[in-house]
Amino acid sequence: MNATISFDSVLHVVLALVGVAVFVGLNGLLLVYAERKVAGFIQRRPGPYEVGPQGILQAVADALKLIGKQLVRPDRADPLLFWMAPVLAFFPVLLLFLPIPFSPLLTGWDVNLGLLLILAFAGFNVLALLLAGWGSNNKYGLLGAARAVAQSVAYEIPLLLAVLAIAFQEGTLSLSAIVGGQGGMPWQWNIAVQPLAFLIFFVSALGETNRAPFDLPEAESELTAGFHTEYSGMGFGMFFLAEYANMIVACSVCTVLFLGGWKGPFLDGAWWFLAKVYGLLLTMMWFRWTYPRVRFDQLLNLNWRWLLPLGVLNLLATAFVMKL
């Protein structure tokens, strides 16, 4: 990067951050609605239905309710950690969107180490969950936080291995360059070359974003709500938004790495990128309403005994082929 950071580029990044915040907020509403509709349709219910036509305003009403609620802190909770956690969960996520190339023109900050930036800042999320669980002074919160840490640390490794395989293959950590290395047709995407890496990445992403069937940190039936048991109002809202934002980031990175990013069979552009991201998000919802939650030992078994060895083998094979 240049040593002198011009005023223009700073302005660009700030504008991008504002845009990302709007994007995340709107998508939070949209995804909550979509999630509940998907759940409803899979169970042959209508889902949200009463607020607005087809319940389209339900998410807005819920958001207003969350904003309007009183913020309550448990008596013995640590005030600093307790309030820091939701902030720490939400704001770093916004940074994750910066290097993502929505289209050739629509990129917040095209850094050549974009992938590294995302992986590094994604680590904040687990810290936030840990602080939330610890600061709440609640046993369910603490258990949820402990699970979150064990899970995130474990699933980060196969995730990295899958990402590395692509980075080896493309020889770059810049997301735009990775998209540039793929073609428009589905068989020119990296998923055709690296199907195993894609599978490992997607499963690990589910684990990283605490999505069902790996939603143990907030397992409702065992831990009431896990790490965010004590949060109400916008404290809870921030965690919620952060969770959905993390899902979007995971799906975006997946799209960039494996599905050709903004490239499509015709008319390349941001619409292809968004279509693929929403497709992946819908798949995540589909998973959630299909699979039961795994036990914690199963979760770790899956990671250490399957994903990790497979990821290592895949990486070695990739390195070997690239050397040839």
Added chain:
Amino acid sequence: MASIFRTLADLWSLVVGLGITGKEFCKPGVTVHYPRAEVTPEAAASFRGPIELIGLDKDPAKPKCIACMLCVSACPSNCIAVTRAPTPKPTPEELKAMAEAEARGEKPKKPAPPKAPGTWTYDFSLCSLCGSCVEVCPVDSIGFSHDIYMVGTRREDFVFDQLARLARKAAARKAEPKKAAPEAASAPAPAPETAATPASEA
């Protein structure tokens, strides 16, 4: 090694699961938007309402029940109370026959108590609709009702004299034999017998 292959083969079940939920996703919903849409008798038939007695085929006003008391002991919440019908007083002829039999030194043939319930009460306010009674009844005399409109404002409204209810239902069915087939789900619930004096509460 074998276990690895078995695990990989078992992965197929994940795809099967996705297929099932995917198929259900595409089917139309089954929810009835009640106040806006009418509940069809077919939809109401899937409703497991308070249990009711089932009548004999030839005399629908009389329950199939043989007063075996199995349901009383099977019910985990003690909702059901059944008493046997009283033994009928012997007629003068029977009395005479008994006396003659005794005179001959034989055992007199006393009239046996009838295999039918005298009272059959059910407290819906205790019932968890577990279905144990439905399952245990040896003559299939108990079933779930499909009355989705039942309401009450007092606890006593939910204590049913099932014999009276059955008789009332049979009479109603006789009155309009055509329409009665699907449980008359859209008809308002018959007033529970215990709510004879609803005004006293008001």
